[in-house]
Amino acid sequence: MITVENLTKSFPGKGGEVRALDxxxxxxxxxxxxxxxxxxxxxxxxxxxxxxxxxxxxxxSIRVDGTDLVSLSGASLRAxxxxxxxxxxxxxxxxxxxxxxxxxxxxxxxKVPGPQRKQRVAELLELVGLSDKAANYPDQLSGGQRxxxxxxxxxxxxxxxxxxxxxTSALDPETTGSVLTVLDRVRSELGLTVLVVTHxxxxxxxxxxxxxxxxHGRVVENGKVLDLISEPxxxxxSALLPELDQVSQQHTAKYDRVADVxxxxxxxxxxxxxxxxxxxxxxxxxxxxxMTRLNDTPVARFRIALNGERADAALKWIGERGAVVRHxxxxxxxxxx
Amino acid sequence: xxxxxxxSTVFELLAETGWETLYMVALSAVFxxxxxxxxxxxxxxxxxxxxxxxxxxxxxxxFVVDIGRSLPFVILLIxxxxxxRSIVGTTLGSTAAVxxxxxxxxPFLARLVEGALREVDTSVVEAAITTGATKPHxxxxxxxxxxxxxxxxxxxxxxIALIGYSAMAGVVGGGGLGDLxxxxxxQRFDTKVLISTVVVLGVFARLVxxxxxxxxxxxxRRRRVTA
Numbered sequence: 001m002i003t004v005e006n007l008t009k010s011f012p013g014k015g016g017e018v019r020a021l022d023x024x025x026x027x028x029x030x031x032x033x034x035x036x037x038x039x040x041x042x043x044x045x046x047x048x049x050x051x052x053x054x055x056x057x058x059x060x061s062i063r064v065d066g067t068d069l070v071s072l073s074g075a076s077l078r079a080x081x082x083x084x085x086x087x088x089x090x091x092x093x094x095x096x097x098x099x100x101x102x103x104x105x106x107x108x109x110x111k112v113p114g115p116q117r118k119q120r121v122a123e124l125l126e127l128v129g130l131s132d133k134a135a136n137y138p139d140q141l142s143g144g145q146r147x148x149x150x151x152x153x154x155x156x157x158x159x160x161x162x163x164x165x166x167x168t169s170a171l172d173p174e175t176t177g178s179v180l181t182v183l184d185r186v187r188s189e190l191g192l193t194v195l196v197v198t199h200x201x202x203x204x205x206x207x208x209x210x211x212x213x214x215x216h217g218r219v220v221e222n223g224k225v226l227d228l229i230s231e232p233x234x235x236x237x238s239a240l241l242p243e244l245d246q247v248s249q250q251h252t253a254k255y256d257r258v259a260d261v262x263x264x265x266x267x268x269x270x271x272x273x274x275x276x277x278x279x280x281x282x283x284x285x286x287x288x289x290x291m292t293r294l295n296d297t298p299v300a301r302f303r304i305a306l307n308g309e310r311a312d313a314a315l316k317w318i319g320e321r322g323a324v325v326r327h328x329x330x331x332x333x334x335x336x337x
Numbered sequence: 338x339x340x341x342x343x344x345s346t347v348f349e350l351l352a353e354t355g356w357e358t359l360y361m362v363a364l365s366a367v368f369x370x371x372x373x374x375x376x377x378x379x380x381x382x383x384x385x386x387x388x389x390x391x392x393x394x395x396x397x398x399x400f401v402v403d404i405g406r407s408l409p410f411v412i413l414l415i416x417x418x419x420x421x422r423s424i425v426g427t428t429l430g431s432t433a434a435v436x437x438x439x440x441x442x443x444p445f446l447a448r449l450v451e452g453a454l455r456e457v458d459t460s461v462v463e464a465a466i467t468t469g470a471t472k473p474h475x476x477x478x479x480x481x482x483x484x485x486x487x488x489x490x491x492x493x494x495x496x497i498a499l500i501g502y503s504a505m506a507g508v509v510g511g512g513g514l515g516d517l518x519x520x521x522x523x524q525r526f527d528t529k530v531l532i533s534t535v536v537v538l539g540v541f542a543r544l545v546x547x548x549x550x551x552x553x554x555x556x557x558r559r560r561r562v563t564a
Contacts, residue, residue, distance in 0.1 A: 052467050079469065081467055081468065085467075088460055090460060092463070094461060094479060094483055095461075096483050096485060096556075097482065098558075105468055105470065108470070108474065109469045139558065156468075
């Protein structure tokens, strides 16, 4: 579990100070993957560097399982760093050490004796699926394999928090998948708190339970991904849900009601709309939208059109079981057949 | 009056002075490594952006290294005479020449070491910091290890520079191939000896370059194709 409270950090820049972090607070429980997203310049890297204890924030606290790590130095700082495994951008492996040698680095730092070190390295290689690459040097590995070695290295000293800074930004979609699968396993098999800093919403879509959106050094949105997508107008919803095409006024005019609905979960996505139509005896058409998957949960956003006297009742019924945004809340009486 | 030196004498002279050069260069290279490597590490570590920036120490070391590098070797050779006497007991001979050679090579190598360490990717060093490693551990296990191929190449360059410096050892009676070339080629117009010396020195330098290149590439684990 990691708690970040009111973190601020400024850098001297041209024409005054630049506030990279402006009171950032986050809480990530154990066994959870949080995606920190935002455009470049939003403060993501600074936040990652502060949590990696590479940068000292101006104020605020970073607590791992209750202990504040911000103001430590010397041996206690080094011990704290072992609590937080860091997967840096661009793997940053030692080019002159084998995969096994790279993974052993934190164990050397923790003064783990030789035989135990070897055994632990073997376990970690197994975890990231690279047992056969132990003796290979980084330049003999693919980008995705290097990134998995970096994850294994970050996990070597058994940290309680894993921080991955843009772990997939240098990878193609296919290798991205293998790296994300490993991160997901880290959460589910080791029960770690995982923070993934990324600009890529596909990462959030694939593995994140929680999301924090950074803008100008502030957290503007934070919560469970599945909760936030049901909130109309949330940044998470607009970034993760299937797009809705603009439907012309002329086209919608022939319907009694037009609404956008967000459906979460297998049952809702599969059966809710047909059931609403038959229960309330309305004619329901899909104007746009589609389905997607968040982690393993099917999620859909549709623009639907309803015709029938009980259209409002049908929308209300759907609303009780999903999220509904109405586009034409009231229309002139008179209903079409 | 020109006297032609017979080939047999030329070979004898080359063997004798070649051995002196080898002795001076090898010994001073070892001492230069002992002195120059830590100095180079210290320069890098205390530099702005280093593991432990120390502006004052860095500027001081920088100044000393720059002075050492810019001093012509002949001047150093003479200026160090009292130091040489107190260390070796005499100011004459090959062993005495090792002192100024070492002093001249230390700042030279230190700069090369500093440059090699600076080439190590900052992100690799930061990654090591996040593992909770101590600074001495990072210097040994990361900086020196990652820079090893460049360090070996730098030592090779230093040895070749030492071969050049050692030509002036004749000034203090250190002997060596350079001294032979000056005595026979310049003072006695013996072209045969002069050319022979140049060839031997050339081969010597080339051989050193070749061996250190081989070593540098041999320990480098980058850009190797998977078997």
